[in-house]
Amino acid sequence: MKKYNVAVVGVGAVGVELLRCLKQRNFPVADLRVFARSAREIEVDKDKYQVEALEGSDPQGIEIALFAGTEGEKGASRMYSKKFIEAGAVVIDNGADFRLEENVPLVVPEANREAIFDHQGLIANPNCTTIQMIAALAGVYKQFGLSRILLTSFQATSGGGKKAAMTLWEETTEVVEQNKDRSFDGLKKKLKKEFSVFSGQIAFNVIPQIGGFTEEDYTSEEWKVVNETHKIFSDENIKISATCARVPVFTSHSEAVYFETEKDADLDEIKKAIRDTEGVVLSSDYKYPFPLDTEGKEPVFVSRVRRDPSVKNSFWLWVVADNLKKGAALNAVQIAEELIKGK
Amino acid sequence: MKKYNVAVVGVGAVGVELLRCLKQRNFPVADLRVFARSAREIEVDKDKYQVEALEGSDPQGIEIALFAGTEGEKGASRMYSKKFIEAGAVVIDNGADFRLEENVPLVVPEANREAIFDHQGLIANPNCTTIQMIAALAGVYKQFGLSRILLTSFQATSGGGKKAAMTLWEETTEVVEQNKDRSFDGLKKKLKKEFSVFSGQIAFNVIPQIGGFTEEDYTSEEWKVVNETHKIFSDENIKISATCARVPVFTSHSEAVYFETEKDADLDEIKKAIRDTEGVVLSSDYKYPFPLDTEGKEPVFVSRVRRDPSVKNSFWLWVVADNLKKGAALNAVQIAEELIKGK
Numbered sequence: 001m002k003k004y005n006v007a008v009v010g011v012g013a014v015g016v017e018l019l020r021c022l023k024q025r026n027f028p029v030a031d032l033r034v035f036a037r038s039a040r041e042i043e044v045d046k047d048k049y050q051v052e053a054l055e056g057s058d059p060q061g062i063e064i065a066l067f068a069g070t071e072g073e074k075g076a077s078r079m080y081s082k083k084f085i086e087a088g089a090v091v092i093d094n095g096a097d098f099r100l101e102e103n104v105p106l107v108v109p110e111a112n113r114e115a116i117f118d119h120q121g122l123i124a125n126p127n128c129t130t131i132q133m134i135a136a137l138a139g140v141y142k143q144f145g146l147s148r149i150l151l152t153s154f155q156a157t158s159g160g161g162k163k164a165a166m167t168l169w170e171e172t173t174e175v176v177e178q179n180k181d182r183s184f185d186g187l188k189k190k191l192k193k194e195f196s197v198f199s200g201q202i203a204f205n206v207i208p209q210i211g212g213f214t215e216e217d218y219t220s221e222e223w224k225v226v227n228e229t230h231k232i233f234s235d236e237n238i239k240i241s242a243t244c245a246r247v248p249v250f251t252s253h254s255e256a257v258y259f260e261t262e263k264d265a266d267l268d269e270i271k272k273a274i275r276d277t278e279g280v281v282l283s284s285d286y287k288y289p290f291p292l293d294t295e296g297k298e299p300v301f302v303s304r305v306r307r308d309p310s311v312k313n314s315f316w317l318w319v320v321a322d323n324l325k326k327g328a329a330l331n332a333v334q335i336a337e338e339l340i341k342g343k
Numbered sequence: 344m345k346k347y348n349v350a351v352v353g354v355g356a357v358g359v360e361l362l363r364c365l366k367q368r369n370f371p372v373a374d375l376r377v378f379a380r381s382a383r384e385i386e387v388d389k390d391k392y393q394v395e396a397l398e399g400s401d402p403q404g405i406e407i408a409l410f411a412g413t414e415g416e417k418g419a420s421r422m423y424s425k426k427f428i429e430a431g432a433v434v435i436d437n438g439a440d441f442r443l444e445e446n447v448p449l450v451v452p453e454a455n456r457e458a459i460f461d462h463q464g465l466i467a468n469p470n471c472t473t474i475q476m477i478a479a480l481a482g483v484y485k486q487f488g489l490s491r492i493l494l495t496s497f498q499a500t501s502g503g504g505k506k507a508a509m510t511l512w513e514e515t516t517e518v519v520e521q522n523k524d525r526s527f528d529g530l531k532k533k534l535k536k537e538f539s540v541f542s543g544q545i546a547f548n549v550i551p552q553i554g555g556f557t558e559e560d561y562t563s564e565e566w567k568v569v570n571e572t573h574k575i576f577s578d579e580n581i582k583i584s585a586t587c588a589r590v591p592v593f594t595s596h597s598e599a600v601y602f603e604t605e606k607d608a609d610l611d612e613i614k615k616a617i618r619d620t621e622g623v624v625l626s627s628d629y630k631y632p633f634p635l636d637t638e639g640k641e642p643v644f645v646s647r648v649r650r651d652p653s654v655k656n657s658f659w660l661w662v663v664a665d666n667l668k669k670g671a672a673l674n675a676v677q678i679a680e681e682l683i684k685g686k
Contacts, residue, residue: 148654152495152599154549154588166527168547176519184509189593190635204511205635206497206590206597208647208661213629217649239653243599243661245497247549248591250532254549256495256586258601286556292533292548304551306560310582311491318551318586 003030004340007062007089009076010069011036011051013162014094017329018066019044025333028340033062035076036069054080059087064336068329071095085121090339092123092332099124099228106231109334110277111138115232116335117343123335126232127224128327129153129244133257134232135300135326136319139277140270141233145262148314149240151225154247154254155210156291157202159323164197165250171203172248198246207246219244252291253323260314267307270315274302279326279334289320300326346373347683350405350432352419353412354379354394356505357437360672361409362387368676371683376405378419379412397423402430407679411672414438428464433682435466435675442467442571449574452677453620454481458575459678460686466678469575470567471670472496472587476600477575478623478643478669479662482616484576488605491657492583494568497590497597498553499634500545502666507540508593514546515591541589550589562587595634596666603657610650613658617645622669622677632663643669 006029008018015036022029023045032049034042039053054076059065065084069076077098081091098104105115106124111134116123126134133151140146158165171191179187189204198207211220218226218241225242247254261270275282281299283289288303304318321327349372351361358379365372366388375392377385382396397419402408408427412419420441424434441447448458449467454477459466469477476494483489501508514534522530532547541550554563561569561584568585590597604613618625624642626632631646647661664670 150493150601152586154497154590169527169530172515173519176516184512187512187593189638200633201635204592205633206592206663207633208597208599208631216652217628217647239651241601241651241653241659243495243601243647243659245597245599247497249547249549250530254551254588256551256588258493258584258586285560288551290543290548290550292544295532304560304586308493308582308584309559310584316584316586320549 001028003028004063005031005061007033007035007059007065007084009035009054009065009067009080011042012068013158013165013324014068014328016044017324018068018332019049021325021329021333023047025337027333027336031061059084059089062087062089064339065089065091066332066336067091067093067095069095071097081122090119090121090123092125092335094125094328094332096127096224098122099126100231106228107335108134108138108232108331109338110135110279111141111232112234113338116338123339125328125332125335126228127221128159128323129155129221129253129255130225130228130232131327131331132253132300132319132321133225133255134229135277135280136257136274136302136317137259139273140259140261143273144265146238146259147262148260149229149238150258151242152256153242153244154249155244156249156251156253156323157246158251159253160197167197168202168248168250171201175203202246202248204248208243210244210246249291251295251322251324252320253327254291254318254320257317257319258308258314260311265313267305267315271305274305274317288318291320294320295322296325297322298325298330344371346371347406348374348404350376350378350402350408350427352378352397352408352410352423354385355411356501356508356667357411357671359387360667361411361675362392364668364672364676366390368680370676370679402427402432405430405432407682408432408434409675409679410434410436410438412438414440424465433462433464433466435468435678437468437671437675439470439567441465442469443574449571450678451477451481451575451674452681453478453622454484454575455577456681459681466682468671468675468678469571470564471502471666472498472564472596472598473568473571473575474670474674475596475643475662475664476568476598477572478620479600479617479645479660480602482620483602483604483613486616487608489581489602490605491603492572492581493601494585495599496585496587497592498587499592499594499596499666500589501594502596503540510540511545511591511593514544518546545589545591547591551586553587553589592634594638594665594667595663596670597634597661597663599659599661601651601657601659603654608656610648610658614648617648617660631661634663637663637665639668640665641668641673
């Protein structure tokens, strides 16, 4: 079996998860190089990795480069992906920088595996919130079409990076500390401090904003769900909108997804379409997954599939997945796996 | 000004909040009696109350009785409300026992104040989840009608009673304790124990079930939203369904509410209808309330009102309110206030 020279760019929460996924899934790696802003040695699950500095690096010989650095003008993708592509690598980019560009396939393999092969050097990994919803609905879309999607998300802090997840922990321990001599009735749940990572305290709270506010008063995260869904399904006719909120959870996003199918579908057919989708686990009746139980797991967990009795061909489902695995690193590695399998 | 002999029945989370609301709002109380399963003395905000045992008590002379005891066959409402009514009291019942019965008005004053006066001794207070959504939508409904509502809730633990809120605190401190010698990367977030109050660990988790599972695989909480909304608006034509989930928050429910109006409405008209509703506070652009900031406050806080660009006359809003105040005790006291004001 052919082995590939692989690079992982970025060693934050997603970069580390990429290293884990490559190993756990036995991706056929010949040479593995790890890049970040600065050179150093890191340890992941007791494996040591030598990290090279991106600046001045020579990507020659790299065949597949998984980018998980920061986004934006000064982020790794905008600054270095072109150099990697020109040196012959196919870049699979986890960030949002190129997702909506023409000639950049945006891929959830369960939904649009075939798009991978239209790449011109760069393939984009969708947003975490989008990926798990798309995986849950991919089978339904193929069989029945989708005319309408309304998503409400309960997003984990690690979606904002490791520092964001650490913020939840720090705030929680501070609240516990400031109450160590208080009874439950006198609890002081609010911290008096400046908040920098989120717009307020995330411990014991809900924050209905992810990303900045943009068109029509939706956040950038909410528009990602809309625009990426249209692109992945190649279907602008799906009427879709979203409300995205942050909850005090470390890892795994939960989503309440309402959808209407184009063609007639009954509940059993919908469940079958979901159950038959690769990578999706459908809970049996009255069972449902918790974020805490899905952390570190690969599947997209779907539960609470039920019809909306008030409108024909309309349904709800609850979908939970590890936002760092299927929501980011795993989906990127799966794209790489499909890429090397070929058409 | 006439003063009334008032009784509060039950001294759990909602009962205590009833005592607070009566005092804070200067309800014209002549004689106040407090009842619970067993006699005792309790203290609320440094005020002492003598609690009488319900069994064998004589409700003669009580004019308004606010019931906040447990629900079901052996709960205070089913066991004692009839006796209070026969002794001449108007019972305002916070529980679900009688909400859907004919001849029992179910009231959110912002929406259907006039129903109060059709009572035959008992007036029901809706479910917390319903109340804040109805208050947020009352002005919109009156002006434009509602054809469709889809609600997703992020519910606080205190909605399950004081013990449920304490469970969140106990679990959180246990997780902090079991990690006191661990670094963030090695955190053990899951507790190994039996869970009795919720179906699993609520600390750092999301639980997509409130109440038991019932028809069409919805939970009892989700059906409350549907059935109570139909009854309060006297409108069975509203197509409505819900997904209700518990989040690690102590007090104040958050809700993502999607709705479609019957008549044409633009965003400014919708905002005006919400802003003009008594008891509702509409945040200015890009501001939104947190559960932590609304705890102990009376208003229903609405924010993130925006149109769904993909469907005409469709909108989203985010609504947060203290589930023990407007979601329970305050709404009950407001019903009492309207009752004594008269038609």
